[in-house]
Amino acid sequence: MITLKKARSIIKAALSKGAEAGLNPLSVAVLDAGGHLIAFERSDGASPGRFDIARGKAYGCLMLGLGGDAIQKRAEAQPTFTDAMNGLYGGRFVPVRGGVLVRDGRGRVLGAVGVTGDTSDNDAVAAVAGIEAAGFTAEA
Amino acid sequence: MITLKKARSIIKAALSKGAEAGLNPLSVAVLDAGGHLIAFERSDGASPGRFDIARGKAYGCLMLGLGGDAIQKRAEAQPTFTDAMNGLYGGRFVPVRGGVLVRDGRGRVLGAVGVTGDTSDNDAVAAVAGIEAAGFTAEA
Amino acid sequence: MITLKKARSIIKAALSKGAEAGLNPLSVAVLDAGGHLIAFERSDGASPGRFDIARGKAYGCLMLGLGGDAIQKRAEAQPTFTDAMNGLYGGRFVPVRGGVLVRDGRGRVLGAVGVTGDTSDNDAVAAVAGIEAAGFTAEA
Amino acid sequence: MITLKKARSIIKAALSKGAEAGLNPLSVAVLDAGGHLIAFERSDGASPGRFDIARGKAYGCLMLGLGGDAIQKRAEAQPTFTDAMNGLYGGRFVPVRGGVLVRDGRGRVLGAVGVTGDTSDNDAVAAVAGIEAAGFTAEA
Numbered sequence: 131m132i133t134l135k136k137a138r139s140i141i142k143a144a145l146s147k148g149a150e151a152g153l154n155p156l157s158v159a160v161l162d163a164g165g166h167l168i169a170f171e172r173s174d175g176a177s178p179g180r181f182d183i184a185r186g187k188a189y190g191c192l193m194l195g196l197g198g199d200a201i202q203k204r205a206e207a208q209p210t211f212t213d214a215m216n217g218l219y220g221g222r223f224v225p226v227r228g229g230v231l232v233r234d235g236r237g238r239v240l241g242a243v244g245v246t247g248d249t250s251d252n253d254a255v256a257a258v259a260g261i262e263a264a265g266f267t268a269e270a
Numbered sequence: 271m272i273t274l275k276k277a278r279s280i281i282k283a284a285l286s287k288g289a290e291a292g293l294n295p296l297s298v299a300v301l302d303a304g305g306h307l308i309a310f311e312r313s314d315g316a317s318p319g320r321f322d323i324a325r326g327k328a329y330g331c332l333m334l335g336l337g338g339d340a341i342q343k344r345a346e347a348q349p350t351f352t353d354a355m356n357g358l359y360g361g362r363f364v365p366v367r368g369g370v371l372v373r374d375g376r377g378r379v380l381g382a383v384g385v386t387g388d389t390s391d392n393d394a395v396a397a398v399a400g401i402e403a404a405g406f407t408a409e410a
Numbered sequence: 411m412i413t414l415k416k417a418r419s420i421i422k423a424a425l426s427k428g429a430e431a432g433l434n435p436l437s438v439a440v441l442d443a444g445g446h447l448i449a450f451e452r453s454d455g456a457s458p459g460r461f462d463i464a465r466g467k468a469y470g471c472l473m474l475g476l477g478g479d480a481i482q483k484r485a486e487a488q489p490t491f492t493d494a495m496n497g498l499y500g501g502r503f504v505p506v507r508g509g510v511l512v513r514d515g516r517g518r519v520l521g522a523v524g525v526t527g528d529t530s531d532n533d534a535v536a537a538v539a540g541i542e543a544a545g546f547t548a549e550a
Numbered sequence: 551m552i553t554l555k556k557a558r559s560i561i562k563a564a565l566s567k568g569a570e571a572g573l574n575p576l577s578v579a580v581l582d583a584g585g586h587l588i589a590f591e592r593s594d595g596a597s598p599g600r601f602d603i604a605r606g607k608a609y610g611c612l613m614l615g616l617g618g619d620a621i622q623k624r625a626e627a628q629p630t631f632t633d634a635m636n637g638l639y640g641g642r643f644v645p646v647r648g649g650v651l652v653r654d655g656r657g658r659v660l661g662a663v664g665v666t667g668d669t670s671d672n673d674a675v676a677a678v679a680g681i682e683a684a685g686f687t688a689e690a
Contacts, residue, residue: 133594134593134594137591138591162444162598163318163443163444164318164442164443164444164445165318165319166444166592166598166599167592167601168592169589169590169591169592170587171554171557171589172554172586172588172589173554174553178582178584179586181587193317193322194317195316195317208366209349210345210349210353210365210366211364211365211366213349213353213356214352214353214356214361214363214364215323215364216356217356217357217361218322218323218326218356218361218362218364219319219322220361220500239317273454274451274452274454277451302458304458306458307450307461308451309449309450309451309452310447310449310450311414311417311448312414312446312447312448312449314414318442318444321446321447443598444598445598472597472598472599473597473598473599473602474597474599475596475597488646489629490625490626490629490632490645490646491644491645491646493629493633493636494606494632494633494636494641494643494646495603496636497637497640497641497643498603498606498636498641498642499602499641
């Protein structure tokens with residue numbers, strides 16, 4: 131289980147990673163294993179629609195049990211499939227990197243993190259940094 | 271008509287086929303001729319969002335009167351058509367293999383089965399195995 | 411966690427309870443703690459739209475952390491609130507008895523069961539019978 | 551403008567108020583003037599569906615330019631109006647207390663806060679405490 135305290139740690143470390151690396155202002159969503167929001171923060175200067183993107187990246191990972199990298203590859207190979215997932219999950223599905231599964235030491239999925247604001251690759255780096263700083267295992 | 275007893279037989283045989291073949295944990299939905307759910311089971315270890323995918327595969331087959339193979343080919347040839355079907359049917363449309371029509375001996379459509387969890391091709395094999403074990407004719 | 415085996419036990423016992431009591435044909439949905447479907451069965455003779463009702467009863471219980479009885483009372487006292495919940499959760503919210511929380515021995519919510527087909531009160535009795543037969547604690 | 555730093559202050563003070571007063575675990579959403587999420591936190595032990603309720607309370611306040619108290623009174627006097635607002639705003643409208651407008655010293659609306667978890671009246675008290683602790687004016 132990801133407690134609120136752990137979710138705050140994830141967000142804090144992900145935003146710090148973005149600041150250190152000079153990335154654009156990031157937004158970070160932390161979801162539980164069922165896809166429900168635990169915590170979210172949007173940095174000053176980020177565009178207003180960032181919550182839906184951050185959640186959509188994380189939500190898709192949870193629903194399919196895959197990291198954002200695998201989902202982005204599926205989108206490139208078979209776009210009609212990932213387009214369908216977007217409709218299927220009520221629009222909460224963004225098939226690019228930056229969604230990262232959170233696993234415990236036994237490999238169980240505890241939740242997912244979604245980061246948006248910079249390139250998808252950089253978003254994923256920040257998400258992984260946040261997850262690992264909180265003591266969990268990341269599947270990007 | 272697919273009775274609940276027959277739907278259980280389909281699910282049981284499809285899951286057994288998956289286990290025998292060493293597939294990932296499968297989820298199986300059985301729909302009646304009107305696209306309404308009769309029965310569903312999600313194997314332990316499958317990701318939480320599998321119901322929508324299983325139903326979406328079967329629902330698309332029923333709405334168009336086609337097997338998942340024909341729908342996937344249409345998606346490859348004309349993706350804007352299947353993307354539109356997804357919106358048209360409220361997101362309940364997944365244009366890949368693994369959705370299979372259930373027909374009786376006279377060729378009448380009684381319902382459809384949707385399987386998800388492994389590759390789309392393997393999902394379809396498990397769905398066909400379930401349908402045939404229950405004494406129906408499958409159109410993959 | 412409610413395994414698929416446990417979900418089958420819940421459904422079997424709930425349907426048996428309905429048959430013993432001479433109720434109308436029942437439909438039973440079992441959801442995990444995040445509101446995602448594990449298993450569903452619709453009895454022969456039930457109307458086609460029963461899945462959405464069964465899931466909607468269980469889903470509402472999970473989202474609010476309340477049993478169907480408390481939700482029905484809230485609906486009677488403040489209908490605009492429960493009407494709003496229906497829109498909020500994309501229509502997956504049915505504020506009547508028959509949705510029942512599933513708890514473990516420590517009181518943790520593991521999921522929920524939704525039953526529909528007879529009166530709401532009888533639906534709840536069948537749901538509780540299913541949950542208790544599987545060794546869990548029911549909050550009706 | 552409500553900066554992320556200010557949003558964190560609002561959430562921290564609202565959660566502290568709830569803890570001091572012995573309320574159920576609260577969830578707090580902070581929205582900007584356009585209704586877009588800046589920050590959200592869900593306390594451990596709260597049910598999973600709390601984000602939608604917290605946002606829905608705050609979103610309704612912003613869309614109508616009214617505090618949750620005025621909206622709840624309107625719901626009691628004319629429920630068909632607030633039911634329609636729920637559909638109008640895509641389900642993001644919860645017409646009960648606990649949504650509070652955030653104003654600056656000149657009376658301009660900067661955003662809104664939504665709190666959920668205890669009674670609607672107590673939710674509103676926590677929201678006001680959070681807003682005032684951050685140096686803004688609250689319209690409950």
